[in-house]
Amino acid sequence: MLFPCSRHQPRASQVVVTGAGIVTALGMGWRPNAEGFRQGRTAFRPVTLFDVSRQRAKLAAEVDLPDEIAGTRLGSRAQRRLDRAAKLLLIAAVEAWQQAGWTADKPLPIVLGTTSGGMRMGEDFYRQAAREPACARRQASRVLQYQPQRQGLDLAKALNIRGPQTIIANACASGANAIGHAWHLIRHGQAERVLTGGYDALNQLVFSGFDSLQALSPTECRPFDARRDGLALGEGAAVLALESLDSARRRSAEILGEICGYSSATDVHHLTQPHPDGNAALATMRGACEAAGVQPEQIGYINAHGTGTPLNDSAEAAAIARWANGAAANMPISSTKAGVGHLLGAAGAVEAVVCLMALREQWLPPMRSVESPDAACAFPLVREPTEARFDYALSNSFGFGGVNASLVLRRWA
């Protein structure tokens, strides 16, 4: 029963990560991504997936997908049918699943975040429906593949997972909300383990949408730089295997880190613009730290939402300054969107995995493109590869519609 909830698990005092999978334009898997983020590499290149000749922006962080994804129960034919977004999700999920060492012996909830699902299939459907309305060839398959629930079902099939699936489409906070919801499920004893994360593939509609808003940078993505002129888009996925500490200990699993706080709130100021003071961001940072039982001065690194748009970064900078108060002066901050772009529904999940990497390996991911930090930044920006000793990281994700979410992660030592 989903309600009344059968709390067959005890409430968990701690929720730990025992598997993490990641795919971005920096590469597939933990190691190439850790190396790339640690060095502050950028992965932008001219868009090849669709025509951008008449767009203001021409670059994005595209992923080179393999011909076949190993480690799944899906055959070559089934894999060929998958939408690009489903492939990204599967690659990350297989890595997390194998690292966690889970088996499909009992029902496992899946919580995913996405903004577009298989939108590229939807675009194919529309073009054919508009230009060749009498031709139904491949259209039924496109209708099915484009819907976000299909990527969830593909994942369940690929790993033989039974259990409820929740797909959260909270714009650019979707990935963080998905992890936060999974965290709630385990914390409140509704599940012992949850597979969670976010994914999104580049598509023409969304690229054109951000370009129409003049939100895409025609030059370079420079979060928190005084001369920033917009964001850059990317694609990717990250999946986390979350479980209660008891469960992880029972099976002697390797623990990669802990999710110890989460909060979500809504900024009702405007559909696409944050309140200039970052009120909702302030509420989520406070809420997540309260849930984690930590004070701002204990946070050793913030992975900011930091899109590189003038309005987002100034509102986030204001919120961080208000929240951290004097502690901001010693709080290193960066946005990994400078390297792999804004991954939309995947952003919150990818950035949570980057925080895990940074906590585990004790480094801070730099933004090499930043030259002149905005005067509004009351905090140090990480601009060069940096070693650091820290125990807590905070990750912010804010989205269209005013959805704000913050996660607090802890180093597992």
Added chain:
Amino acid sequence: MSELFVHGIGAVSPAGWGVSALRASLKSAAALPAKKLPRPGGKTLQVRVVPPPSLKLPFFANPRLRRTSGISQFAVAAALEALGEARSPRLGIVLCVMTGGVAYSRRFYDETLRDPTTASPVVFPETVFNAPASHLAALLGAGGINYTLVGDPGTFLQGLALAAEWLQNDLADACLVVGADEADWTTASAFRLFSRQAVLAEGAGAICLCREPPAQSAIAMRAITDSQLFFDAASRREAARRVRAELPASDRAELLCDSATGVAKFDAAERDAWKDWPGTRLSPKRFLGEGLMAGAAWQCVVAVDAVRLGLYPAAVVPVTGCNHQAIGARFEGRITPSLRDAGAGRGQGRGEIS
């Protein structure tokens, strides 16, 4: 916490704006007329659309809603009806959609294909799945937790379970759960690939859940089953059976408000699972059309309304979705004598399937 209470319900459907229009339409037990929607190639598609409101609704004047597409207007109208006069500073919002803001998505993508330099920046933000939830939050000044869930129609019941979780875990004091979708030629032609008989519809339904029973009457949400995923026709049939097995046994006085559409191949799994139902059976989508997420919301709203009016002591709502999950809910009444007196009698068989 073994039960939560329905504070209010709201609906926008091809029958009109409000639960009373929906109720009246189902009482007449006649399928609503379909409208012809043009599509490329000179052909038309049959859809049941929401008629214009008879009075200009006050919220239309709100700046946030001026340029919105149908789905946001339906979602907001249904939500406001469910909320009534009540306001909670800690209001949670769960919006459930299947196709979302498809009309503006189609329009924006069409503009992009013609010439991206003229694609409208006003339209694009409305294409995002959570735009209706954002407008609703802005209208209500609700700064709390707010999720948009995507999936097939069963997701509306998942949304009710999510709201229950938030209430149980004190993340909110009241929760609005809204299911909405809008009709467009793209979705109608997509649907036609799977059945030429199915008629797509649009609208929204909303349920406001709270921890304490309202003063006048109390409709308790007693159960939401597990979500039973399916991958093909065989597993869909099995999923529908599991939902039936998980819900408590019912007696013949209760109402079954199912998701049958009148299209045999769509209905087979659920019909099989509930073939021995002893009581009254009502299938709103047979008269209103396939409203996708709104359709599942209408089922719940109709079920709650029937129990609220004292027509049935309890109602069961199975939703066997299109391509994702089967799931079920059960609502029970705690009716005051005054409302019972006002009820129109028991088991009048509105829209029953023989």
